[in-house]
Amino acid sequence: FEKTGYTGPLQVTAIRKNGVWHAIEYNIRLGVTTTALLLRMLKNPVDVLLEVVRNQTPVLEWHAEKYFGCTLTLAGYGYPYVVPSVPKLPVEVSVPLECDLWWNEVDEEGGQLYMANHKNYEMGHRIADVNACAPVMDSAVKLIENEIRKLRCLGSYYRLDLKELAAKYSSLLTSEKAALR
Numbered sequence: 196f197e198k199t200g201y202t203g204p205l206q207v208t209a210i211r212k213n214g215v216w217h218a219i220e221y222n223i224r225l226g227v228t229t230t231a232l233l234l235r236m237l238k239n240p241v242d243v244l245l246e247v248v249r250n251q252t253p254v255l256e257w258h259a260e261k262y263f264g265c266t267l268t269l270a271g272y273g274y275p276y277v278v279p280s281v282p283k284l285p286v287e288v289s290v291p292l293e294c295d296l297w298w299n300e301v302d303e304e305g306g307q308l309y310m311a312n313h314k315n316y317e318m319g320h321r322i323a324d325v326n327a328c329a330p331v332m333d334s335a336v337k338l339i340e341n342e343i344r345k346l347r348c349l350g351s352y353y354r355l356d357l358k359e360l361a362a363k364y365s366s367l368l369t370s371e372k373a374a375l376r
Contacts, residue, residue, distance in 0.1 A: 228266050236262070238256040238257065265336050269321075271300070272351065277320070
């Protein structure tokens with residue numbers, strides 16, 4: 196990155212094995228599931244984006260009360276495969292969410308939301324992403340699990356193992372957070 200002068204975003208997907216982090220994927224962009232979440236966690240998101248587009252090194256300042264972020268995708272019928280013959284399935288929101296909701300592949304007709312019906316294979320069936328931030332990971336996970344239950348669409352699903360993952364990695368992430376300070 197130094198050789199090319201690149202100063203933009205870098206998204207790294209990594210796993211930790213035997214106490215060592217191993218990068219398994221690099222993206223020189225922020226994806227649809229992480230951009231909104233990360234911008235919400237920053238104290239100065241517009242300034243950071245402006246620094247990036249001006250080819251400056253961004254200064255990241257994090258909200259202490261939004262230090263941990265959690266995003267959960269409501270996957271539609273057939274996901275992760277594209278099924279072009281999915282019927283028009285209504286998407287319902289039982290009550291307004293208390294966190295961020297980002298619609299992905301939905302259509303609106305007459306005031307009603309529907310899972311997008313793909314006539315081609317260029318998109319998957321991701322209905323929405325729900326994002327929550329909190330000072331501790333357990334709080335972000337609890338909020339997101341409560342909020343995603345307010346969304347309904349026949350044949351849709353979301354991960355049910357976030358509490359287990361949070362419990363498994365909570366002490367690790369808390370120690371990493373302390374090391375960064």
